[in-house]
Amino acid sequence: MMSLAYFNGNIIGIDDPVIPIDERGHQFGDGVYEVIRFYQGKPFMLKEHLDRLFMSAKAIKLEIGKEQEELEALMLELAGKSGLADADLYVQVTRGVAPRNHLFPKCPASLSITVKPARELSHQVRSEGVHIVLLPDERWQNCYIKSLNLLPNVLAKQEAFEQGCFESVLVRDGMITEGSSTNVFIVKEGKVQTRPLSRYILAGITRLAVKEITGEQGIPFIERAFRPEELLEADEVFLTSTTSEVLAVTAADGRQIGDGQPGPVTRRLYECFQQKIKAM
Known part of the structure; x- marks a missing residue:
């Protein structure tokens, strides 16, 4: 090998x-x-x-x-x-x-x-969730293109690292767009919410998988833009990407999300994602 x-x-x-x-x-x-x-x-x-x-x-x-x-x-x-x-x-x-x-x-x-x-996240990261920091979205206007021009993403990811966080979540015109290398979701009252596809975010493949899973599981899936305040007040927050899969967020800008633990909807989606992999 x-x-x-x-x-x-x-x-x-x-x-x-x-x-x-x-x-x-x-x-x-x-x-x-x-x-x-x-x-x-x-x-x-x-x-x-x-x-x-x-x-x-x-x-x-x-x-x-x-x-x-x-x-x-x-x-x-x-x-x-x-x-x-x-x-x-x-x-x-x-x-x-x-x-x-x-x-x-x-x-x-x-x-x-x-x-x-494959780069594997540790069991501790999976079980405890990660922290994020909110930053201005300084990227170009065609983020739906998965191009090599990643310097703003690199700088945002480095800023998160220097603040002891896993990821930077980006804000444009007062609304959450996505992470520097992830899509972002909030859960409120059992409903999964994420920003609609547009030129400002990447159409994530794991995002698509999660959308399919919510349909199969009967979990409400809402595509709408939301403000940073809504993220901070959400019951749960999670990230998706090819390498992170489905990953719980337990704090943002130093504020605890929910009860500070990966929430039940996030855990369920992660378990269903793993079942989806095994069924290939």
Whole structure:
């Protein structure tokens, strides 16, 4: 079992130097990406991830150069060669290698893939929940595109870390948008609420899984924007992402959420999410 990488046709070692200096992902952040979680060798919601990758590429006028089925087969091949049962697979497509110029070059896209052991959250984090900090949303206006331009997200995540928190939750025009790398949900009176899809948030794949689970479980699911005050006064708060799955929030800006423990709805959703994984 080992971490593996792929770059423009070659399977390589994870630490091999391969990116040319004029690669546009390196120069401009001119590209898009996805991360797919593998459980026991099986990818979770792979089609949905690939659909989003191709949507993001189309939004920035980037031709990936492979059909979706061809890219899927390549990713499954690399994951299989790694021998890793539980893995995080990152796929990244950029506008290619060309002399530095803001205008689009006439060259093929660059495709890179990495497969590494899945990052697991500790039992303590799962059982106790995490703390978050609220920060202004300083990102661009096309956050629905999963692009490589993540500097505002990186700065927000670092600020959370420096304040002893797991995540920064972002606020734009007085309303919660999402986390620096997560979607955000509140629970009030048994109803799960999250911001509607728009250009200001990413259409999270785990967000979609949670929406499906609430429908199956008969849990009310409401898509509406909510204010920071509503988050602070919620019965429960939780985050979702590919790597965090469903994760309880027990404090925000130093204020306790609910009774300070992961709530019953969050726990139920997490358990159902795990059942969804086992049923693959």
